[in-house]
Amino acid sequence: xxxxxxxxxxxxxxxxxxxxxxxxxxxxxxxxxxxxxxxxxxxxxxxxxxxxxxxxxxxxxxxxxxxxxxxxxxxxxxxxxxxxxxxxxxxxxxxxxxxxxxxxxxxxxxxxxxxxxxxxxxxxxxxxxxxxxxxxxxxxxxxxxxxxxxxxxxxxxxxxxxxxxxxxxxxxxxxxxxxxxxxxxxxxxxxxxxxxxxxxxxxxxxxxxxxxxxxxxxxxxxxxxxxxxxxxxxxxxxxxxxxxxxxxxxxxxxxxxxxxxxxxxxxxxxxxxxxxxxxxxxxxxxxxxxxxxxxxxxxxxxxxxxxxxxxxxxxxxxxxxxxxxxxxxxxxxxxxxxxxxxxxxxxxxxxxxxxxxxxxxxx
Amino acid sequence: xxxxxxxxxxxxxxxxxxxxxxxxxxxxxxxxxxxxxxxxxxxxxxxxxxxxxxxxxxxxxxxxxxxxxxxxxxxxxxxxxxxxxxxxxxxxxxxxxxxxxxxxxxxxxxxxxxxxxxxxxxxxxxxxxxxxxxxxxxxxxxxxxxxxxxxxxxxxxxxxxxxxxxxxxxxxxxxxxxxxxxxxxxxxxxxxxxxxxxxxxxxxxxxxxxxxxxxxxxxxxxxxxxxxxxxxxxxxxxxxxxxxxxxxxxxxxxxxxxxxxxxxxxxxxxxxxxxxxxxxxxxxxxxxxxxxxxxxxxxxxxxxxxxxxxxxxxxxxxxxxxxxxxxxxxxxxxxxx
Numbered sequence: 154x155x156x157x158x159x160x161x162x163x164x165x166x167x168x169x170x171x172x173x174x175x176x177x178x179x180x181x182x183x184x185x186x187x188x189x190x191x192x193x194x195x196x197x198x199x200x201x202x203x204x205x206x207x208x209x210x211x212x213x214x215x216x217x218x219x220x221x222x223x224x225x226x227x228x229x230x231x232x233x234x235x236x237x238x239x240x241x242x243x244x245x246x247x248x249x250x251x252x253x254x255x256x257x258x259x260x261x262x263x264x265x266x267x268x269x270x271x272x273x274x275x276x277x278x279x280x281x282x283x284x285x286x287x288x289x290x291x292x293x294x295x296x297x298x299x300x301x302x303x304x305x306x307x308x309x310x311x312x313x314x315x316x317x318x319x320x321x322x323x324x325x326x327x328x329x330x331x332x333x334x335x336x337x338x339x340x341x342x343x344x345x346x347x348x349x350x351x352x353x354x355x356x357x358x359x360x361x362x363x364x365x366x367x368x369x370x371x372x373x374x375x376x377x378x379x380x381x382x383x384x385x386x387x388x389x390x391x392x393x394x395x396x397x398x399x400x401x402x403x404x405x406x407x408x409x410x411x412x413x414x415x416x417x418x419x420x421x422x423x424x425x426x427x428x429x430x431x432x433x434x435x436x437x438x439x440x441x442x443x444x445x446x447x448x449x450x451x452x453x454x455x456x457x458x459x460x461x462x463x464x465x466x467x468x469x470x471x472x473x474x475x476x477x478x479x480x481x482x483x484x485x486x487x488x489x490x491x492x493x494x495x496x497x498x499x500x501x502x503x504x505x506x507x508x509x510x511x512x513x514x515x516x
Numbered sequence: 517x518x519x520x521x522x523x524x525x526x527x528x529x530x531x532x533x534x535x536x537x538x539x540x541x542x543x544x545x546x547x548x549x550x551x552x553x554x555x556x557x558x559x560x561x562x563x564x565x566x567x568x569x570x571x572x573x574x575x576x577x578x579x580x581x582x583x584x585x586x587x588x589x590x591x592x593x594x595x596x597x598x599x600x601x602x603x604x605x606x607x608x609x610x611x612x613x614x615x616x617x618x619x620x621x622x623x624x625x626x627x628x629x630x631x632x633x634x635x636x637x638x639x640x641x642x643x644x645x646x647x648x649x650x651x652x653x654x655x656x657x658x659x660x661x662x663x664x665x666x667x668x669x670x671x672x673x674x675x676x677x678x679x680x681x682x683x684x685x686x687x688x689x690x691x692x693x694x695x696x697x698x699x700x701x702x703x704x705x706x707x708x709x710x711x712x713x714x715x716x717x718x719x720x721x722x723x724x725x726x727x728x729x730x731x732x733x734x735x736x737x738x739x740x741x742x743x744x745x746x747x748x749x750x751x752x753x754x755x756x757x758x759x760x761x762x763x764x765x766x767x768x769x770x771x772x773x774x775x776x777x778x779x780x781x782x783x784x785x786x787x788x789x790x791x792x793x794x795x796x797x798x799x800x801x802x803x804x805x806x807x808x809x810x811x812x813x814x815x816x817x818x819x820x821x822x823x824x825x826x827x828x829x830x831x832x833x834x835x836x837x838x839x840x841x842x843x844x845x846x847x848x849x850x851x852x853x
Binding site for chain 1: 608
């Protein structure tokens with residue numbers, strides 16, 4: 154790595170510029186440095202893009218609130234406007250560029266700013282309040298559907314072209330063909346409202362509000378009970394994809410020479426299943442899993458709204474209806490960072506799991 | 517005879533296919549002695565690989581052995597491979613009979629280091645002594661002329677094609693099998709690497725005294741490696757004999773045709789003759805001698821009456837009604853040494 158490139162001019166001509174270029178190339182060929190640089194550029198681009206995009210949406214926080222006051226509380230427009238303007242830290246007359254520069258300045262200092270519509274509340278606190286619930290529910294759902302999907306997919310591949318395979322393939326296709334919010338509606342309307350199998354109202358929120366949060370059995374039970382339906386929907390909505398992906402990946406791995414040779418070597422079938430077939434077939438699954446982690450937040454918006462689950466998704470939904478720009482920006486920033494980080498994670502994980510793509514340090 | 521280690525008797529194998537049963541091998545018998553190398557030659561689809569897969573019961577699910585026995589003898593104990601239990605056949609594979617498949621380039625699990633793949637092979641056969649396994653592995657690497665330390669800790673993708681093939685050969689003999697089946701061990705390798713592999717193989721056989729079943733399209737290679745040669749055509753052994761007999765004094769027109777179709781560097785190109793026609797359809801094979809549609813000597817008898825293997829010279833058998841015509845037709849020396 155440290156060998157001098159013969160292309161670097163050593164003569165007196167062309168003094169400083171090639172050196173700078175050389176330094177840049179060395180920096181850019183450094184894997185870590187390049188990855189971090191790319192991540193930063195991506196995050197900046199998304200922040201900028203969403204900053205202008207959400208401000209292009211019709212209406213602004215003041216107008217939305219004015220509308221609300223005029224329609225709901227029968228105020229005159231001027232009254233409502235002065236109330237809104239005094240209540241919100243937002244002046245629609247400041248130019249976009251000024252707002253942008255101010256916001257970026259804040260971000261660089263690590264400050265997500267204050268919520269526009271809930272005056273005095275910091276956006277970071279709102280996120281800290283809602284995000285853990287989403288990570289908990291979507292993460293749990295992802296974990297369950299991934300594990301089950303990989304196991305069922307492997308079974309399907311081993312039993313390929315049998316009745317079990319056909320039945321599970323059909324099930325997986327149906328599950329993945331219907332969007333998860335349709336399943337959500339189905340469960341609420343049919344199982345909850347029509348058949349009255351559970352109380353729809355009783356499952357609102359993240360836990361029973363009469364309980365004191367803490368590590369008590371009762372509280373944890375309540376948390377699990379309230380998370381059950383959203384988690385179930387996340388599992389139903391994504392398990393089909395995992396099953397079909399894993400099935401195909403395993404079927405093609407089973408056809409590999411090294412699996413055949415492993416059988417000829419007299420290895421036990423459990424060893425072949427785990428270290429030869431499973432390990433190789435699951436490689437692309439782990440990349441998909443890492444990428445999916447990035448979509449935890451984005452994927453939760455409709456489901457959390459549907460089940461009145463107070464996570465970051467329903468917070469984002471609420472911020473959008475209120476045109477709370479800073480809150481929206483905050484959530485978008487978190488989404489962007491989690492997607493970028495999970496892609497990094499996928500890269501890293503893949504290079505851990507597959508020696509062929511491992512970035513060699515030494516040798 | 518006591519030194520017989522593998523005795524294949526009247527083995528027939530069919531593949532079920534939507535268009536009917538494919539008779540991949542038909543009534544094949546073969547005897548392998550200790551330390552001996554037998555080469556199976558013949559065109560693609562003649563049943564060479566199918567036959568040898570049946571020795572370790574690795575036939576695909578669509579295949580079935582319809583008759584015959586495969587007797588394997590070690591330390592005075594003879595067992596029928598076809599009647600071993602699942603666990604017995606698993607242990608039989610590799611420790612008694614190792615098969616190095618065609619296309620060894622993907623024979624290793626890409627995510628495991630070479631050392632682990634040697635270790636798990638040993639572990640699967642009950643070798644628990646890690647120090648012994650390591651020493652054995654390194655010794656074998658030396659035997660196949662690989663840099664032991666470098667290969668030991670490498671991943672498969674870090675090795676070249678020739679190195680992988682040698683590593684696979686080392687793995688093949690790790691558990692001291694009596695029989696090593698080599699299915700086209702040098703395909704996909706360049707000519708110099710092929711040479712090196714053949715030299716390594718000979719050195720290994722000298723050191724470890726295993727028997728080899730060598731499957732090849734490459735007659736020159738077969739001539740160099742083998743003690744005896746068996747020609748397969750349409751799922752049957754049509755001629756079998758000592759290597760010199762087979763190449764200098766063939767008795768079956770198909771063997772003669774194979775030998776004639778080898779390009780010779782020191783001869784004019786017009787000596788090169790191909791065998792007319794194509795290998796027969798094994799769902800509805802030709803009547804009588806299966807080779808008769810392509811045979812220049814075929815008569816009415818060949819069309820009706822299937823010939824059986826007859827011993828013409830000591831140890832030299834052929835299934836042909838017209839060996840006399842083949843003897844007339846063969847050139848003085850058909851293969852240069």
